[in-house]
Amino acid sequence: MADLTELNLAEARDGLAKKEFSAVELAEAHMTRVSASSALNAYVLATPEKAMEMAAESDKKIASGEARPLEGLPIGVKDLFCTKGVRTTACSNILGDFIPPYESTVTQNLWNDGAVMLGKLNNDEFAMGSSNETSRFGAVVNPWKANGTELVPGGSSGGSSAAVAARLGIAATATDTGGSIRQPAAFTGTVGLKPTYGRCSRWGIVAFASSLDQAGPITQTVRDAAMMLTSMASFDKRDTTSVERDVPDYEAALTGDIKGLRVGIPQEYRVDNMPAEIEKLWQQGIDWLKAAGAEIVDVSLPHTKYALPAYYIIAPAEASSNLARYDGVRYGARQDGVDIDDMYAQTRAAGFGDEVKRRVMIGTYALSAGYYDAYYVKALQVRRLIAEDFTKAYEVCDVLLTPTTPSAAFPIGKNVEDPLEMYLNDVFTVTVNLAGLPGISIPAGLDADGLPLGLQLIGKAFGEEELLRAAQVLEEAAGFDAQPQDWWSA
């Protein structure tokens, strides 16, 4: 039998359907790899018993002809998703050993479709970070190395991207608030899809910035992303910001035909100091799509340069309020204090890491009396202008093509002392969150150091079918099949 961990989601599904192997065998192959992968630090909690139990159930379903869409497919779950009976910490000390008595809507959708849970994946604490270095469980190491240097896997869904790149799960759930799915996907040679805001329920996902957070998959291929999204997406009465709209079969949208598709190239994404390789890759992407019959249109998104500052007001403002519930009173870790205020201070001082504290303070400041109008209200105005930029661009094009990140993966520790440099990683991705649009990163090439680079396609609101169709054409044209050398398996 071939190595089952080499299969992508669609291949594994088809293999299971043909009974070439069992769900238990598939889960075991991945669990074995997971247990030997501690050098990557991608998983913060493996759940082998649960995996075996779910896989056995899947085998029964397959045997009885009742296989569901993701039957028996082993995946990892970002630790931001609450999983019933399984420790969920958002990779923060403040949650202690919190075990939710409930399951997030997105993961429940996946289990209802037969997916098998391998464990919980590392992420930046409360999803705040672009390198997965702020986790309470320590940094995740990118399976890709440049000249022997250990690199970050991107963040905040660094555990998810590293796991998929290292074949420690066929796919993974992730969340994206400012680029946390797409940037790690770009850094690891994987596909990362951030759906339209409201496409997936946020219920049961530990909140970072409620108006920006959106769940999505990290996968090996565009087809796999389509399969995952079809299962993850749903209208949920328990999340009033989720949108009541039918979920199409996204896989069926992958026709390979993008003739006449108008692809917008936003001039403002040509930023200073962008590496020539990325510039070149972008042009390459344009050529590929043109060759496939797409029409290339130059567009302008004039307020792009204000996106990052606006994002770093809005997201921390919401976070400062969302994280107020972690007070040591009801659950999670508590530090004793001389009185209630001291208990809060001690608990939060010990429970939150530096980056979380930084953002809570920025957000608290931005919402304070006397600053609210100058910062928060202004940022909301910018946000509206950015959304209008996209609306105007979509009058002349159907999707946008940009680089995903301004650089390839960087060494661990490089940007830790320079938060602003770290925040610049999100420069091409935050606009999409601010506008609530879908975006996808596709691995499109390698840089001179042999590191993967990604291209981003941005779609219209709820235009995931068109977006995925274009993404698959790009994926096909790029023919990216590089894989990291396995140096980590113990």
Added chain:
Amino acid sequence: MAEINNLIAGATGNWEIVLGLEVHAQVASTAKLFSGAATEFGAEPNSQVSLVDAAMPGMLPVINWFCVEQAVRTGLGLKAQINNYSVFDRKNYFYPDLPQGYQISQFQQPIVGEGAIEIDLDDGVVKEIGIERLHLEQDAGKSLHDQHPDMSFVDLNRSGVALMEIVSQPDMRSAAEAQAYVKKLRAILRYLGTCDGNMEQGSLRADVNVSVRKPGDELGTRCEIKNVNSIRFIGQAIEYEARRQIDLIEDGGTVEQQTRLFDPKTGETRAMRSKEEAHDYRYFPDPDLLPLEFSQDFVDEIAESLPELPDDKKARFINDYGLTPYDAGVLVGEAENAAFFEVAAEGRDAKAVANMVIGSVFAGLNKADLAIADSPVSAAQVGQLVDLIADDTVSGRTAKEVFELMFEEGPDQGKDPSVIVEEKGLKQVTDTGAIEGAVDEVIAANPDKVAQAQERPKMAGWFVGQVMQATGGKANPQAVNKLVMQKLGLDEA
């Protein structure tokens, strides 16, 4: 020009009190504002707490439309602007009984805007009090400090319960006006059924803003007295606080803007926190919730189902039943009282019924500490009793006696008044012959009094009394009166 009354005297002259109230009215809903948890009063601590109420990670609020309806309904009852678009904001602060670390409230765009209610003052004057706004918000839980020597406990049953905060304009000028305002507001809420108005259980509580000034001056610095939970305490708190402020100013001090607490044991208010210590609540729109939007049809449908409100009912009682404004006002104070009256008054002299309802029924209930729903005498029986007076079966005095007998019979609303009259032989004597005999007897026995009466006609009353006594009170007083006058030769006038 507003009339200046209710001034209170200080050492340096008269002072005017300026009052504005923020009333928190718990929405009469069996589920919370953003969760399905129950809201029953007095349940075991922490037995009515959903994952949302406890602010577990990843939990999201979902608006309870029933509560929205009740807020709109209340807004309509307050003749207020209904905002078809409003926004929920987060009010951020830390407290152990506030699990989210913020209260979901409405700050800049409330669901209900300006309105007004009319209050009835003791001197018969009607005054309009402006309503600034009404907004929906979550209640907090309850911290219990008396359960353990060195720990506090938290009960989250109330956490997330829907409140309507109803903010008045600073239009009140005395404790009595503030009390009348709360009474009227409570009556309207109870008529609408949007809040049970139960102050003892905390379903209705008031924050009272008090300031004082010399008539005609600018508004003074205000102090806010938090969470006063009875109408009597509202009066006491205002009286105390106004006097405190006046004394402070007259002694050369200045009033500091403060939040204060009223202590019912001492009748005093004391400082809780000053303006400097006030929280910066960092209000911002709750990103978990979409703006609250509804159509005009939604509002119109609620408007159609609105019951008759106290002011309209009062006007109708005056116009249709010919009641005095005072009687009408008393009867409409509670919807149940008004309904009781209307059943009793059906097809008969409404004024007589009103007298009996107010004079006998309310007095009896008050004395027995019973609610009108538990009245031992039914509305129909009150009506029958009034009929017995009208057809001269009993006199008004006997009717009182009959009422008391019926009241004691309770609580099953036993015998009808006619049965009691029959059994106790209380039927009024209207047979002129029998009355005449009694009159003749009294006249014959008192020749001296007859002479006096003929000089001083007022003495005739003495004869009437004697005859009533002789007939055991059963004689028709009018008939007795007429005969006595005749026999004494005083009837030509």
